[in-house]
Amino acid sequence: MNRKLILVIIFCFFDIFQMISHEKTVLSNVEKYKQFGLVWGLLKYHHSEVSKGNYNWDEIFVENVDKLEGVQTQTNLDSFLLNFVVSVEESKIKTDTNMDNVFTKNFDYKWIEQYSGNKELYIKLKKLENNTSIGSYYTSKSGIPTFENEKGFKAFDYKIKSHRLLELFSFWNVIQYYYVNKYLMDKNWFSQLEYFVDDFSNAKTNLEYELAKTKLIVSLNDSHSYYFAKPVSDSLLKFKPPFEIKIVNDTLVITGILNKLGKKDDLKLGDLIVEVNGMDIKSFQKQKIGAKFSSSNDSYLKKWANRWLMRNTKDSIKVKIKRENYITTKYIHLYKTFTDKDYSSLPFFQIEKEWQLIDDNIGYINLKTISKEDITKAFEAFSNTNGIIIDLRNYPKNISGDDITKYTYPDREEFIKVLSPLGNRPSLASFSKPSISIIIDPFKSGGKNSKYYNKKIVLLVDHTTQSKAEYIGMAIQASPTCITVGENTAGSVMNIAIFKLPDGTEFRFTTMGAFYPDGTGVQRKGLKIDHYVKETTSNFTEDQYILKGIELIKK
Structure with missing residues (x-):
């Protein structure tokens, strides 16, 4: 048999196999939510009518996410997404593909290529990708984005999955389209989406929901993005030590102390804490503080480590302490409140005048x-x-x-x-x-x-x-x-x-x-x-x- 004919037959068979697989493979909920959230976000910021605020776009998200339960295969989902796109008024398209003299490191629309098999859906999404005929309801047209029309969702309830997913995709899409420092994140923003979807869709308690939100904000690697919800702080910071610390290199130094409570555990000013819970200070800080506070770099983490690092969920914590030639490992007491007012601190050099x-x-x-x-x-x-x-x-x-x-x-x-x-x-x-x-x-x-x-x-x-x-x-x-x-x-x-x-x-x-x-x-x-x-x-x-x-x- 002619070699070229054999290759044609093989490729045809492969295409047929892919088509059958596309039609019959049952999609996971995470994948369905992810694809719908991407298309919803594209329309929010690229569609001429949606971007003018002509639709209650949050309400529409919640209504449609619930309908995804009946969607099983990618072919079904393609049809669902197409119907969703055409359910809003036809977008006015003004295309600009010129990339000269613009910063493109955050430009990421490769995900649209997965719909190339559905020509009608693919063409509509590709047109939106480069559409510049967009309104400014969800952000300003100036060089400084503002979001005054983001008012929150009435009757939001974290116990409802569609509400939690709305929270995620509202956050994820504004960062996708309007965070100019996105390219500097430790992890690619798009590559993390499935993990975020899994966290938000499966959060059963308020703490799990707030931890999912914390993880989302931490991933920005932006020292401006402080967020520390009460359920998270209550779960981590219930008990505090009777002393203050300062991080010097990879060591904690006791710089201030409540004398009576410190004496109870034989703690003194200037004591060096070199391990906490069996971990060196750098590793402990990364685990406890780095995972809960968004920071542009490790240096900035010191701000929160000095304040929160020694707090704990239990009333004691294991430390290794060094004092001159003396090293000991022991549990020290932590407290919810202090009645001891007898406080001492190290004598720091200070210039008082401005x-x-x-x-x-x-x-x-x-x-x-x-x-x-x-x-x-x-x-x-x-x-x-x-x-x-x-x-x-x-x-x-x-x-x-x-x-x-x-x-x-x-x-x-x-x-x-x-x-x-x-x-x-x-x-x-x-x-x-x-x-x-x-x-x-x-x-x-x-x-x-x-x-x-x-x-x-x-x-x-x-x-x-x-x-x-x-x-x-x-x-x-x-x-x-x-x-x-x-x-x-x-x-x-x-x-x-x-x-x-x-x-x-x-x-x-x-x-x-x-x-x-x-x-x-x-x-x-x-x-x-x-x-x-x-x-x-x-x-x-x-x-x-x-x-x-x-x-x-x-x-």
Whole structure:
């Protein structure tokens, strides 16, 4: 027999086999929910009529999810999805496939290809993929997404599966189409969808439901996305230790203690906890804190670890403690409340004033609460100093970057590039500037100043430097004499969006991407660091950040 004819017969047989399999294989509920949620989300953000808010799209989701129980095979599901798509008014299509000068790393519509066997459904979905004739009911058309029309779902009940799935797909789709930092997640967003569907569809209790939601938010890897529901906190943080801790490298140091309760377990200030429940501190932190708090990087986890790491569901916890040459493993008591008021803490070095001279002729400015007027006074007083240390291990309350850079720049300078989502092209973004740039460019700072401060400026940052603080930090870093000292910052720089989920929960995420003018990204990484501070368990009570700043200025 002719070889080509044999190959044709084989391929035909294979196609027939696939078609039969397509028609007869019974789909899992997870797969049905997943495919329907994808199509529902595509229409929400791409369909000209749905995106105008002309339909109660949440109600329609709940009604149709319940109908999926009667759908068995992929062929049946294709028909169901086609009927769903054509049940809404025909979409006005204005196609734009031009990808020049746009950011495409979040563009992901490959899932539509699975419907290529159903020509009518496939064509309709493909047209929506590139449709730009869309409304702004569910998000704005500006470069900063807003979601004012997400009001929640009336009579939401976590006990109802369709309501839980609505919660999931409302969250999943807004991230799919409007989270410009999606490409930076540890795990591919699409690849996690089946696990999320399984968690939400099978959640039997309020705790299981809240844990599924927590896992969803944690997966964003965004330090702006804090969420810690009461059922979760109650399940993890019932009992607390009679002491405070600080993470120094991979060790917990007892920095403050209620003396009577501490004495009960022979605990002292300065004791080093090197293991908890048989795990090293790094592993324990990852298991307990990293799985419950969304964070752009490990440095930011310290914020929550210092506060929650030693809390427990039981009234005791197993620790390994090191004190000089003495090491012991034991259970220590934890408490719901404390009556002991006899408190002691380690003597930390601290500068009380917002600005002052330190170490002979070095200026120090703390940006946390300083006013614009005091910044002016400080730079006037520091004009002849050997250098200035600017402390940004905080969140400035009263100032902007311009209040600093007008003294530290010789000319107006670009300090940041910003990636913004395109309002009429979901999943795409660009580095274009906002309309206000016609009047003044918000991504530039400083001004012409022949008398700018040209001695060394040392900027201090750590894991508490976040959001507005990081934005101000980027502006200060563009000063020609700036050196940055510290540890990785929180890695969540720009504006936040607030999205109300169907159950009424408001969650936040970073709406834009921040980059240095040279193209280096800041989201997740944090600010560029010139000199990392190495704290040890023997030197951390003295401010190693300030000491390093003094050393660099004196060099």
